[in-house]
Amino acid sequence: MARLCTLAVGSVTVLLARGVIAEAQITNDTFFYGQSPPVYPSPQIQGLGDWAAAYSQAQAFVAQLTIEEKTNLTGGYAEENGCSGNIYAIERLGFPGLCVTDAGNGVRGTDFVNGYASGIHVGAAWNKGLTYRRGVDMGGEFRAKGVNLQLGPVVGPLGRVAEGGRNWEGFSADPYLSGKLVAQHIRGVQSNGVGTCTKHYIGNEQETDRNPTTNSQNETVASLSSNIDDTTMHELYLWPFVDAVHAGTVAIMCSYNRINNSYACQNSKTLNGILKTELGFQGYVVSDWFAQHSGVASAEAGLDMVMPSGLAFWGPNLTEAVQNGSIPEARLNDMATRIMATWYYTNQNDGYPARGVGMPASLSAPHEVVNARNPSARPGLMQAAVEGHVLVKNVDNTLPLQKPRLLTVYGYDAVNPQFNTPTPGLSSWALGLTSTDVYSVLCGFSSALGPCTPFLGYAANGTIYTGGGSGATSPAYISAPLDAIQARAMQDGDTVVYWDTQNINATGAVEGATDACLVFINAEASEGVDRPALYDSYSDSLVINIANQCSNTIVTIHNAGIRLVDNWIDHPNVTAVIYAHLPGQDSGRALVSILYGDVSPSGKLPYTVARNESDYGAILSPVQTPEESEYSLFPQDAFSEGVYIDYRSFDAKNITPRYEFGYGLTYTTFSYSDISISKIPNPRNQSAYATGAIIPGGHADLFANVVTVSATITNIGSVGAAEIAQLYVGIPASGQPVRQLRGFEKVFLTPGGSQTVHFYLQRRDLSVWDAVAQNWRMVVGGHYSFSVGASSRDLPLTSTFTL
Incomplete structure (x- = not known):
């Protein structure tokens, strides 16, 4: 095969069919749009920056390996433990293998861990020091459980699509805010010797069509292609990944989608050209689960590790490809060296807990208990939960409450989840429910409200404190709003009445003696499904019904993304509104400290709240390619808005939002x-x-x-x-x-x-x-x-x- 070289700035390598190298001169910004030029070979780790010692140690280790042992480092395998993925041990050299597990908001799918505030909540806090502290505490739990690599944090999706199902996992729709916070998270987690895997690289801005599917003609439909020009890539979507690499993240997870018509996990431009050359990334690239679609091509393009299994394309095939010259052994050496360098870079070769020691295969079976919770984490958990609340309306100092005698509470989101019915983002989801179960689960609990419409956008079965899917958390307890309000009332000698919202009608439900009516609604989101809307009529009707009867109606929204409020925000009896986001396990306690004025709210919106859904324009909803389209087998998403998403778009179009990016009130x-x-x-x-x-x-x-x-x-x-x-x-x-x-x-x-x-x-x-x-x-x-x-x-x- 042809020998490839790195070309000078201002040009890219192009591999012609006959194996000749040519230089394609870049003459404008759209050179990359819709196509992904090949960039080869995959750059080898050099030990840049503070990676020099780890690189030298990794080189010496890899020099002792057989080809088969090197191959084993590159692909996951199934093991009877609770790790999301595993890498084989090399016992003769004292390497115990690797446990990688979810996710960016805490250790998922196990016991005796904390449920931290989610990414969007941390973004709403705008607190760099608190983000670092959260990372330190979280990293301690991953370490105690014997996890080598945290599958997080998330800066992709950035939040381009307003209805995106995973926007809640990231920090903000702004690249600068996301970048500053992701750097703090990485430094905090890795201070414990736990590696971070920043994801999803790159352009994975919607859940719809994120993976290949089969159409009605039994034809394979490729993943959506995110078609992004070079400037937009660098100034917007790449920006927080730069901060992550600069902060020392040891792994980058390539995403499901295609980028300019090349799959992210075999895209040589984004992996070889941008990540490993331009950004000097010294760690390894790991695939999202089942995101590899080729063998030789993905190896040459810069993929270093495959999850959850290397057997589909690599494994013995990779060994054979090296032996027969299809892949240079230098490429396999680089994969292995990058993986081992991260082990040394995080000092996991020195006294690290046994792999997956606290990650049992089944929580229902007897297993060794590893209590990963450190009491020193409690103040930070609570503080993070408090600071992500954003007060957006407060008429005549309605809040804080002034020694109320009687409070009436309404709404499905006020109560603790009922675990006998699985609910997105709650315990049963956090312990392994997959995104393919979304529709059946949601229909299961929403049927009481009428004919089943999958993913109504609210959870009628209890408060939400995290989103659904692989980013969900597994808390030891949940402080629900009603529980915390009742506890405060007991302390103060007050009275709290909770009304079953199913029985509320327009003729009554509000006690005349009440000091305030507290209404709780939410907006759920999950991996695998984009949201159908930014509001729902059931919840809005509930707010309006109570406000029509109560002159002091205070609304709290637990929202896993943007939630519109214009159907009722100007109602004269809606006196205060809080975006409570996803606070984690201390949700209720944190909210009560704000309602009663123990602390002043200090969060601000990390996104823009519009007056109407149409204000978001073409990037309101995910792209869906009709089956009869000429692109039906290769769906396309033109990022034609460039850098103009969220507040940048509202500013450019001179649209007045309901609540602008960065907005939030205090007392x-x-x-x-x-x-x-x-x-x-x-x-x-x-x-x-x-x-x-x-x-x-x-x-x-x-x-x-x-x-x-x-x-x-x-x-x-x-x-x-x-x-x-x-x-x-x-x-x-x-x-x-x-x-x-x-x-x-x-x-x-x-x-x-x-x-x-x-x-x-x-x-x-x-x-x-x-x-x-x-x-x-x-x-x-x-x-x-x-x-x-x-x-x-x-x-x-x-x-x-x-x-």
């Missing part, structure tokens, strides 16, 4: 003053383009601070609370959004207190992707705008600066 008021901007000299690089050695994440100087923006925040109210100050930048280049998030700081201020916050902007924060030069470029001489404030549309401080 006090803050003022902003004294913006200042200063340049940080960088004598090593005076060029507009990024230079310097490649380190994990890209050119080294991309991560150098170049500008500092400062502003003063003052609490001018009467309650101590935290404020999230946000910095937005307008980059003076064609095709750039009017503003994009480039900094945030969360500070707690007592009444009358002030603090100056500093935003440190890196070179990459002020750069645009130059598709022709294939490099990041700052706009020298252009007038950058800098705005600081409380949300993406509340920016009282604005200034300009020229680089």
Whole structure:
């Protein structure tokens, strides 16, 4: 086979049919759109950055292996334990194998672990330090259970499709916020020696058609192709993966979809060209479960490990392909070296717990108990649960409650789940219910409400604290809202009445003596299914019915994604509304601390809430290709909106949202003053383009601070609370959004207190992707705008600066 080489910046390798290398010069941004140019060979690990020692140790280890032993490192196998996947041990050299397991919100499918706040909840907290602490605590549990690799965190999907079924697993619809938080999560988890697997790489923005299917003609229908231009790829979807690689994530999971018509797990451009060359990724690429669709092609394209089994395409076939020269042995050596380097990089060769020691194959059978919960994690669990709540309406200081004597509670989401009927995101799902069971499960519990419509968007069987599928959690307990409210009432000597919502009608259900009516609804989501809508009439009718009868109606929404409220938000009797997201096991306790004013809410929306579904435009719903279409066997999704998703789209189209990105209320008021901007000299690089050695994440100087923006925040109210100050930048280049998030700081201020916050902007924060030069470029001489404030549309401080 032809020998391939890495070409210069500004060109890509193209392998012709006769095995001759040619250079295709990039002349515009759409060069990659709809096609995925081949980039070979797969770059070998070099020990860049802080990987040098691990690389040397891995090289020495792999040099002792047979071809069969190297092959065994690359493919999962079935074992009677609770790990999501396993890698064979090499006992003669003291390697115990690997246990990889779900997921980004905590250890799934086992006992004696905590149920952490989900990604969207952490994103709503906007707290870098708290995200790191969550990672540390979570990593301790994975380690105690003998898990080598956490299958998380999630930054793909980013949240392009408003109805996306897995948006709740990620942090935000903004790449900067997602990137900053994913880096903290990775550093926290890996501080315990547990590896992280950042997923899903890349363009996996919907669940519909994510995997191949068979149509009515018994023809194979390929996965959806996410067709993304080069600039959009770099400036939007790749952005948080850069932060993940720079933070040291040891694995990247390739996704189910195709990218520019090439499957993600055999896409040489995204794996060899971008991830392993441009970003200098030193870890290994692992497939999503059953996402491999070829043998030799996926190996050459940069896939290093297959899950859950290597036998479908690799296994003995991979060994034979190396022996007969179809795959260079150097490629197999690189796979094995990358996998072993992560073992040494995380120090798992030194006193690590036995593989899967706390992951029994069946929880119903007698098994050794490994209590992974550390008491030191309790404060962080609770704090994270509290900070992800976002107060969006609070008329005349309805909240916090002022010593209520009688509270009436309504709604299916108020109560603890009834485990005799499986419900998405609850215990039975967390312990292994697959996405293929979604429809039967939902119809099972929704039938009481009328004819079964799969996935109604709410869970009539109890409160939700996590989403469904592989990202769900397995908590030891659930603090439901009603339970926590009753406990507080018992403490204070008050009364709480809960009404069965099935029996509520328009003629009555509200006690005249009540101080407040607390209504609980939710918006569920799950892996494997995209949401049918951003609201549901059953829940909206419940809110309206109570509000029509109660002058002080407080609505709490546990939402696994965007939830619209315009059917009732302007009702004069709806006095307060909280987006409670997915708080984890301490859900009720966290909410009660906010309702009663023990703490002030401090979360802000990590996405945009529209007034109407149509405001999201073409990216409201997932793409579905009709069977009669010319693309019926190869579905296509044109990412033609480019970087204009969520608030960037609303700004570009001048659409007023109901609640903008970054919006959230507290129990006090803050003022902003004294913006200042200063340049940080960088004598090593005076060029507009990024230079310097490649380190994990890209050119080294991309991560150098170049500008500092400062502003003063003052609490001018009467309650101590935290404020999230946000910095937005307008980059003076064609095709750039009017503003994009480039900094945030969360500070707690007592009444009358002030603090100056500093935003440190890196070179990459002020750069645009130059598709022709294939490099990041700052706009020298252009007038950058800098705005600081409380949300993406509340920016009282604005200034300009020229680089």
